[in-house]
Amino acid sequence: MLHTIVVYVENKPGVLSRVVSLFRRRAFNIDSLTVGRTEKPEVSRMTIVTEADEDQARRIVANVYKLVNVLLVDDVTGHPALLRDLALVKVAASQSTRSQILDLAAVFRARVLDIASDSITVELTGGEEKVDRLLELLTPYGLQEVVRTGIVAMRRGAKSPTLVTKPSRPGAMDDDNVSQSV
């Protein structure tokens, strides 16, 4: 099944390549990967969607955790979470099909970004299935260009995972150790 894993990393050069290299090296699949800044300038956040069973997902989390620049790993699969994909879709549109396409866009609450004489470009944000569905409906009109960001994810509710704030230092024994036992 698809697992959605949120990874907080130090905002340093090369960290993305460390994460990606790990997936390649351990033969884990990446379905989609997004990375961007967060509310803290020193922290970046990745959302990785991966095809994995429960054991594999646990191993992925454990391996990603081992990367020195990784601050926190949160497998949100099975938890109440907001999952959003963004797509830009350029679809062929003639005089006769334009209004049908605009109707579809309206139903899906897609924003119309550009209308040209022979095409319409819309922006759609939503769960992956919603985006898939609109693309399916637009396919008969002739998809000219599609780009998707991949999923970004955030747990629902007020409680956000606490990032490690206390730096690990040689010889220091932390009292808030997390059990990694399974």
Place this chain on the structure above:
Amino acid sequence: MHSHKTKAKKPGRHETGGNDKTTMIGARILWECLEREGVTTVFGYPGGAILPAYDALQHSSIRHILVRHEQGATHMADGYARATGEVGVAIATSGPGATNMVTGIATAMMDSTPIVCITGQVGSKLLGTDAFQETDITGVTLPITKHNYLITRADEIAPAVREAMYVAKSGRPGPVLIDITKDAQQGSCEFDWEAAAPRMRGYRPDLSPAKQEYEKALELIRAAKRPVILAGHGIEVSGAGNEVHAFAEKACIPMAMTLLGLGALPASHFLNLGMMGMHGEAWVNTTIQEADLLLAFGMRFDDRVTGNLKTYAPNAKKIHIDIDPAEINKNVKVEVALVGDLRNILKEMLPQLEPANHADWIEHIRSLKGDTAVRDIQNLPDNGHLYAAHVISDLWNETRGRDTIIVTDVGQHQMWEAQYYKHENRRSLITSGGLGTMGFALPAAIGAKVARPDADVWVVAGDGGFQMTMAELATIAQENLKVNIAIINNGYLGMVRQWQEFFYDRNYEATPLLSPDFAKLGEAYGIRSMVIHKRSDVIPAVRAAHAHEGAVLIDFKVEQEDTVYPMVAAGAALHEMIRRPNPLVETAEDE
């Protein structure tokens, strides 16, 4: 004697210990930090991009050992680390110097050895331009280092070195590489030791299990009738030998060893069964297959110890204690996992562990052993042939009372050593287990000798692996190191030949091997050398080696087509072993 040579400190050197802030160039900061981290020796090879660091070496008390190939430097650092538990340090230039280190880094990664590799890099303005001797070594080593750094400014050097030393040694140890551009070595900045202390938000090597995991483990141990401890390299790394002993004795649990576990617990202990796995003795593997509980202590269920996973210990529940959470349920699914430092975990468990007596189980294992020992090749009368097993056994007899480190290469001799050399002492066997790196032994032995100058260091290598790194004989000669070298010379790439014998219809393609006259080669380097053909000459040769002040090389011409038994074929069940034929029959045929 060849005592540790300490270079006199040159005047004007920055004194260590205080926290006086001084402006220094990056190259001096590098050595200053290594010194303060306790490094006394580095193994290296100079070149253009690392020259500023070499130039600054004149101000340091650190001893530099010039190697003949950068792979040698990494294996020496590795041997140094395995002999002591301290971080070994290797240094090389950019490009080919750095890429030559790759095999040694991968070796250290697979066997969790703490080494720090320092490489020079072209100037930061040239990065990415394919400049002379430029290689993206941080990219190349990404999957084979625990962590690595690309340093482009002088003020990044001190924090990187301190972090690297800490990362290499803590948690599950491993190799760390620091790539330093030439301009970072040449640039100046204020050196502040305290400010450079590691502050790592994401790195958490001090995991410990939850209380309920202990309870689950103790419950399984209480219920077990046929328990076995699988003793791995983690025992040595964690320093948990005494705790494992106390644990095994209190709960009366026999122990089977992995290759890298050998030495962590004395072979003579009544609960120590010996090595398990592909070339483990049949009774050890059968014991594991019949067990109802496996306690994996600091081992990772490598395919060389499990055989076919589908048929592995089918009736056993499993408790896995390891410091690396990513090892849990990787190869073998376990009932209970305790993630953390083995020694701490066993200390926690010991008071709660109930004394037990598995007399029936121990007796059963003894019966499995049967007459194997009687048929053992060691017990045969001398028939005029020299067998590798004889050499190993005699070497063991002659060295066992002394502080001896055996450093093996990879192949048949490595397995015979593991079978016939009964290791009693900690850190007395150094060998490349996970990566199986031929050419490891000679340089690793140099590192071990430098780390423990008072120990007797013996290289045991095959004629194939020895030729991969024998250029380091020059390092032995130049550094005047007392390293004893036993070449188990059978004229073949023996282990590959053995696989061809069993699985490729005796098609000995590319395994017969021409070697130079090793004794002449040794003499060319000024190393006392001998050639031995007969078993009766083995012990006198070993004694002569011990009596000689300098390095000694002995070329043992052994039986050419000898085979390591027993053997679990790759992918076969652990109990389906190719057994040792009766050597009495074999001997009759020989004569």
